[in-house]
Structure formats: structure tokens, C-alpha cells
Amino acid sequence: MNSNPMYMEYVDDADPEPAPRRGWRILGWVCIGMSAIMVVGSLTAYGLYRKAFGNISHEDVNAQLGPDRPQKLNKALNILLLGSDTRSGANARYGRRMTNEPPRSDTIILLHLSPGGGQAMGISFPRDLMVRMPSCKGQDGRVWPAESRAQINSAFTKGGAACVIKTIESLSNIRIDHFMQVDFNGFKAITNAVGGVPVCLPKAVNDPKSKLRLSAGRHTIKGETALAYVRVRHGLGDGSDLDRIKRQQKFMGALADKALSAGVLSNPKKLLDLMNAVTKSLTTDDELKPQVMMDIAREMQGMSSGKLRFVTVPSGPDPLDPNRVALSPAAQPFFAAVRNDRTMPEKPKAGSQPIPPSQVRVRVFNGSGIDGQASRVADDLESQGFQVTVGGNAPSLTSATRVLYGAGADQHAKTLAGLIPSKPQPAARNGGTPGIVDLVIGRDWTNLKSAGGGIPKQQGEIRANDDICKET
Structure with missing residues (x-):
């Protein structure tokens, strides 16, 4: 289809008590890491691991979606990741009293791969988000009428993955x-x-419902312990779903970072074990075939975990119900940035080897006279991958933005200057710190051109290579 989603499953309370629908769910975020791992690994492993690809189940959702779809504006790739709380089959052990209940999707994530595979962003939609839900057709042919106000996680119950796709497409x-x-x-x-x-725990946890028992500090967890960690809600944090989303984002980032940087993808046995683990439990749309995964892998070659970002869709308390969530005014500009992400990773010009932003250390000084300007520019630079500190106010106001460099940072300064629309000519700074580029913001400052990501830094975003003990 050229539009399909990914859904995965998480967990509510595992009996013996009746399991409330809002209980503990497993991390749907794992599918973001798995999608990256699958497509990157498939490039070199398709021939050797052909059998593993045969384990994947497929579902056709085209008939449910119909022809009335948003126009594709660029070559970015958007993958919808869903978590279903079904208790069928072996999953019954995580809530047997819910075996006959229709499943819901309480983990909804849109994975956005920028054109050319230079960056990726996982966008989480809270399960309690109140939205306008379009008319949906279920797999049984039943047509569900549109609703002016509904909780987003009910879309999966009504029409499966196709209804979630229609709902996300209609609001974004x-x-x-x-x-x-x-x-x-x-x-x-x-x-x-x-x-x-x-993982990193700020305090010890001993939660009888999720069965998670860990001391404070750093741990490496797997299997049932990892499952308990992503299920727990009230044993860690403030007990809110948004707090748990943050913890799940960190976990998924750490998972992707481990697979991408710890030799998993380059070790044939580890890769085979990983692919078998994924494919035995994986369902995709009909069009996401191994060859398509390989094509995606080619686009993503060279993407580091630092280019994998995680955010929650801009939202806040629902004015009609404080126990629910509604999109904030910032949501539509954010969706527009995702839709219009046309920026390809920059390619070096013939005969040149530009310094990448990740290797450029920048100090930002505010010479514009506008309060907070240095911090805002620093955030933009950081979102482009620069190493940034805020130097405070410049000694005096300046009309023109300047790029100054210390010893050994002349080429680094060129990388920064190339992203500034006013095209300042880098100059050596007397007494400048070796290896450091100083950016003095002038009154002519407008914005920063993109170095390849296309989507500005979002409040509270997490990167896969962040320190797992970092406060968010």
C-alpha cells in the first residue's frame, strides 16, 4: 500500500485480579528500534537469513483505506507503529480475563524517516488523546460512523490498523x-x-503487579525483567501515562543504540538470533516485503543512533476532561514540518571534506538585544547535531551576525557559517579558545538552514544515544 502501519503489543496487569483496561502495557516503542534494526540488518543479511523473512505475517489494509488519502509531498517514509493489548494465544498469560475482549491499541507511534535516511523521529500519540475519528471499515466489513470526539486508542478496536491509519492521517x-x-x-x-x-532507575522499585524488583542505579535487563520494566506504571515516576511514555522512549532508544553500535548487526550469529526473534512475532502490511526493507536499508546506511529522535506529539490537558489529552496549538505547525521534510543529507562537494556538525563545538553569544535569543539559537544548533554551549550576552550589540574561531577551528567555522542565511565570513578570533567556534548573534539573525534533519528540535525530545540516566 504505500501506507501501512506497524502494530505491536503491550501488557495490562497480569491477573490474578481483574485487569483494568488502563493497566500496565508493554512498550510499543520497541517497534521503532526493531524497524531500524530490521531494515539495516536486511541489507546484508537477506540471502543468509532468507528463511527468517518467511516468518513474517502480512495483512492487506488497502481495501479498508480506500483512495481518499493525503498526498505524499516528499520521499520521506512514515511507518505507523501500534501496540495491541490482545490476549489471544500465548499472550493470554498477561491477562486471561481479557482473552475474549476486543483488543485496543494503547501504544501509537509514527516513525518518520527523513528523505535519504539521514535522520529518524518517533512521534508518540498518547492513548488518552481525544480526536475526531473518521468513518472506518472493519475487517469484517462493518462500517463505523465518524465521531466528533473519541479516544484515539479505540480506533484499533473498531477497525484495526486501517482505522488507526485513517485517524492519524485525518488529524495530521x-x-x-x-x-x-x-x-x-x-x-x-x-x-x-x-x-x-x-536502563537507569532513579530509585529502587518493588512492584508486585508488574513483578519488577530492581535497585536504584544502572542495570542491563532482558526477557521477563525487561517486560516488567516497560509494563510498570505506578512503581516508577508519577504514575501518569506521559511519564511512562518518556521512560519507554528512553528504553527504545537504548535498545536501538545497543543494536546499532554494539556489534549486533555485524555479528552473523547475533543478527540471525535477532532477526528470528523479530520475524517470528512480526506482522506487516502486504507491501513491506524483504526487497522493500532492503531498499529502505540502503537509504538508512550510515545513520547513527544519535540521529534517532523521540518526541510526544504536542498536546496538553483536554479542556473538556482533565483526565484526557488534546492536541495543542503547536501540533499543526509540527505536523507541517513533518509533512514538508524534504531535506536530503548534504553531500560533500567535489574535492572537499567538510567537517560534520557533530564534530563542531560552538559557543553562542547574544548580540541581538533580544532576550533569550542565544538559548533559542543554541537549541536549533543542537537539533542539527552541533556541540553547543551558551556563552551569554556579547560585550556589545551588533547588527550583523559573526562567526569567529579559535586555533584549528577554521574548517569547523565554515560548516557553521554555511547554515546561516546571511553568509557571514568566518574570521579568526584573537584570544579565541582553540578548537571552538564562537557564534555572535546579530540583529540580522533570521533562522538556521537545515543540515539535513528538516524538523526543528522539539521540547522534551530524546535521542537514542542520550545518557540513560539523563533527566528529561
């Missing part, structure tokens, strides 16, 4: 391309295959 106008699904047991196998995932 972003074309969705593919989907996947991983269940509880697949999640445990994945964490085992990568040798465990590092």
Missing part, C-alpha cells in the same frame, strides 16, 4: 506508508537477542 494530513506488529513474547526474545538493554 501525513501520508502513512507501512505498518508492523510485535507481540509480548517477541519483545522478550528481542531483548535477549541483543544481550539486554541498559
Whole structure:
């Protein structure tokens, strides 16, 4: 379809008590890491691991979606990741009293891969988000009427993955391309295959419902322990779903970072174990075939975990119900940035070897006279991958933005100057710090051109290579 989603499963309370619908769910975020791992690994492993690809289940959602879809504006790829709380089959152990209840999707994530594969962003939609839901057709042919106000996680119950796609597309106008699904047991196998995932607990936890028992500090967890960690809600944090989303984002980032940087993808046995763990529990749309995964892999070659970002869709308390969430005014500009992300990773000009932003250390000084300007520019620079500190106010106001450099940073200064629309000529700074580029913001400052990401830094975003103990 050129628009399909991925759904995976998480967990509510595992009996013996009746399991409330809002209980503990497993991390749907794992599918973001798994999608990156699958497509990157498939490039070199398709021939050797052909059998593993045969384990994947497929679902056709085209007939449910129909022709009235958002227009695709660029070559970015958008994959919808869903978590289903089904208790069928082996998953019944995580809530047997819910075996006959229709499933919901309480983990909804849009994975956006920038054109050319230079960066990726996972966008989480809270399960309690109140939205306008379009008319949906279920797999049984039943047509569900549109609703002016509904909780987003009920879309999956009514019309499965196709209804979630229609709902997300209708509120964001972003074309969705593919989907996947991983269940509880697949999640445990994945964490085992990568040798465990590092986590950091701010305090000790002993939660009888999720059965999570860990001391404060750093741990590497896998299997049932990892499952308990992503299920727990009230044992850690403030007990809110948004707090748990942040913890899940960190976990998924650490998982992707482990797979991408710890030799998993370059070790044939580890990769085979990982792919078997993924594919045995994976469902995708009909069009996400191994060859398509290989094509995506070619686009993503060279993407580091530092280019993998995680955010929650801009939202706040629902004015009609404080226990629910509604999109904030910042949501539509954010969706527009995702829709219009046309920026390809920059290619070096012939005969040149430009310094990448990740190797450029910048100090930002405010010479514009506008309060907070240095901090805002620093955030923009950081979102482009620069190493940034805020130097405070410049000694005096200046009309023109300047780029100054210390010893050995002349080429680094060129990288920064190339992203400034006014095209300042870098100059050596007397007494400048060796290896450091100083950016003095002038009154002519407008914005920063993109170095390849296309989507500005979002409040509270997490990167896969962040310190797992970093406060967010």
C-alpha cells in the first residue's frame, strides 16, 4: 500500500485480579528500534537469513483505506507503529480475563524517516488523546460512523490498523506508508537477542503487579525483567501515562543504540538470533516485503543512533476532561514540518571534506538585544547535531551576525557559517579558545538552514544515544 502501519503489543496487569483496561502495557516503542534494526540488518543479511523473512505475517489494509488519502509531498517514509493489548494465544498469560475482549491499541507511534535516511523521529500519540475519528471499515466489513470526539486508542478496536491509519492521517494530513506488529513474547526474545538493554532507575522499585524488583542505579535487563520494566506504571515516576511514555522512549532508544553500535548487526550469529526473534512475532502490511526493507536499508546506511529522535506529539490537558489529552496549538505547525521534510543529507562537494556538525563545538553569544535569543539559537544548533554551549550576552550589540574561531577551528567555522542565511565570513578570533567556534548573534539573525534533519528540535525530545540516566 504505500501506507501501512506497524502494530505491536503491550501488557495490562497480569491477573490474578481483574485487569483494568488502563493497566500496565508493554512498550510499543520497541517497534521503532526493531524497524531500524530490521531494515539495516536486511541489507546484508537477506540471502543468509532468507528463511527468517518467511516468518513474517502480512495483512492487506488497502481495501479498508480506500483512495481518499493525503498526498505524499516528499520521499520521506512514515511507518505507523501500534501496540495491541490482545490476549489471544500465548499472550493470554498477561491477562486471561481479557482473552475474549476486543483488543485496543494503547501504544501509537509514527516513525518518520527523513528523505535519504539521514535522520529518524518517533512521534508518540498518547492513548488518552481525544480526536475526531473518521468513518472506518472493519475487517469484517462493518462500517463505523465518524465521531466528533473519541479516544484515539479505540480506533484499533473498531477497525484495526486501517482505522488507526485513517485517524492519524485525518488529524495530521501525513501520508502513512507501512505498518508492523510485535507481540509480548517477541519483545522478550528481542531483548535477549541483543544481550539486554541498559536502563537507569532513579530509585529502587518493588512492584508486585508488574513483578519488577530492581535497585536504584544502572542495570542491563532482558526477557521477563525487561517486560516488567516497560509494563510498570505506578512503581516508577508519577504514575501518569506521559511519564511512562518518556521512560519507554528512553528504553527504545537504548535498545536501538545497543543494536546499532554494539556489534549486533555485524555479528552473523547475533543478527540471525535477532532477526528470528523479530520475524517470528512480526506482522506487516502486504507491501513491506524483504526487497522493500532492503531498499529502505540502503537509504538508512550510515545513520547513527544519535540521529534517532523521540518526541510526544504536542498536546496538553483536554479542556473538556482533565483526565484526557488534546492536541495543542503547536501540533499543526509540527505536523507541517513533518509533512514538508524534504531535506536530503548534504553531500560533500567535489574535492572537499567538510567537517560534520557533530564534530563542531560552538559557543553562542547574544548580540541581538533580544532576550533569550542565544538559548533559542543554541537549541536549533543542537537539533542539527552541533556541540553547543551558551556563552551569554556579547560585550556589545551588533547588527550583523559573526562567526569567529579559535586555533584549528577554521574548517569547523565554515560548516557553521554555511547554515546561516546571511553568509557571514568566518574570521579568526584573537584570544579565541582553540578548537571552538564562537557564534555572535546579530540583529540580522533570521533562522538556521537545515543540515539535513528538516524538523526543528522539539521540547522534551530524546535521542537514542542520550545518557540513560539523563533527566528529561
